Amino acid sequence: MIENVSRISSDNISALNHESMQMLIENLAKERNNMSYADFNALKNTKFLQGTTLKSNRKNEQKYFPHDLHFPFVAEQLIWSKLIILDWYGIDSYSLEYAFLKELGVREAPDLQMLLKRIVQEHDYYQCQNGQRRKxxxxxxxxxxxxENFQKHYSTIWKTSNIQQPFLPSRFLTKTNDTDIILSAPDKVYKSSNPLCGTLLPEVVQLFEKHFNISLLGITEHPTLTQAFDIIMERKTELLTLESACHIFSYLNGLDGLNQVFIKRLSNIAFIPLEGVSTLMKPSHVFIKQFVPSVDETIDDTSGLIDYVDFGTEANAFLLAVGVLHSPSVQMLAELLIERQETYLSNLTNDVNIHKKLRVYKECLKKIAIASTDTPELYRNPLKTRLTNERWCFGIQLNNDNKNFTYRIVKPTEIYLDDDHQCVLAHHPICSPNEPELTKLYEQFGAQWLSNCVKRDLKPTGKPKTTDKSKDLYTLIQSRLRFLFVNNRLEPLASPHEEHFQSLRTNLSVYEVNNIE
Incomplete structure (x- = not known):
């Protein structure tokens, strides 16, 4: 073992003063090429170098491991009075001793995390002194x-570090005035102004690009569409309001990254604000009305059943691109009726509102009915099961006075198709409106004809007899016999044989009875 190395022990280390330490380093540097790996490694892991700070402090004036010390010029350049430095002011950076100390681990730059914390300290100090005014x-x-030192000292470790420490001076337009300065993390700041997160100060961009390409820090001109949307969802309570959504969606419309994966992801996320609703809506739950200038018509308000939004041309373009439609498809309309009928038709305060909403609801049903034959999705599960088992059918129930009606929304199996009006007057079932389209639609999902559900048991109580009225009716039946062969829905029956007609003509008898139970 080399003599100078062997003499370093806990006893003689404590006796080293400034001058003797320098002499020791000079001798060790000269003998570097003769040191074994074990000798050199022992030096690296020995507290034998005198440390101090720019601002003298007895507590800091002690022996340190080489890797815990910085060359004095580092603290001087940083004006960092508390940074622990080697007690060797004026050491020549081209000297053999400097090279030896550097090899031992004495630092030419602070640790990255330590330097970032120093940036924050300086920023906070300036803010306390001058406020947050950019001026x-x-x-x-x-x-x-x-x-200045990124390329030389920090670029390698930066690639393997996930730096979350905010240390980059920037402006945050959505939170502060444009003159206020905050610190942002590298993954939360961009070069160009935006409404979502921090924008680097121009002088910061100039500083970095003077020394290296700022993209090495992971900083880009704009966020990608996915990055921007993730930021929005993190702060959705603040950003996704009726007042700010126009600017947010317009900004998103100008970003790159729109693809089918992104569109599919957004289809399941509620992010669209709607007036009068406290929760956000999914793209499939709102629509952007397509105005036709040449058409001048008054359209009933569909809010609560079919909700329309309008955030302006640019913002609407983004929403249309990610799946918002101008109007619901037949399948979507059916789902909306199932899901929203209860709230849509609740809390109605006057007859005008009731009739308007019922008119809108019935028109939606007609659209479904008219398009049902060309919409196979209605007859596929799970929608078919929902249409069969859930409430969505608009029905009418005659009140006890047989004059006024009560409107109801029921399941298809709870509504009847009226082909026996006498039964309706007697028993007041919930019936389909007299609309052929709705009758056919309801029947497809389980509604039954009233005549198929009622059993008649007529009991004459009077004595049958031939009267002038019965004779007149006999003559009328004989003249219109063929027209009477229809069902309760006035649909012609299959043509009976001619002999059946002749038999009926021959055997027909008509009597009058006073009462029938």
């Missing part, structure tokens, strides 16, 4: 040091 803001000296 008096001075870039932290540590930030300038970071920029």
């Amino acid at each position: 008096n803001y001075k870039l932290p000296i540590a930030l300038e040091f970071f920029a």
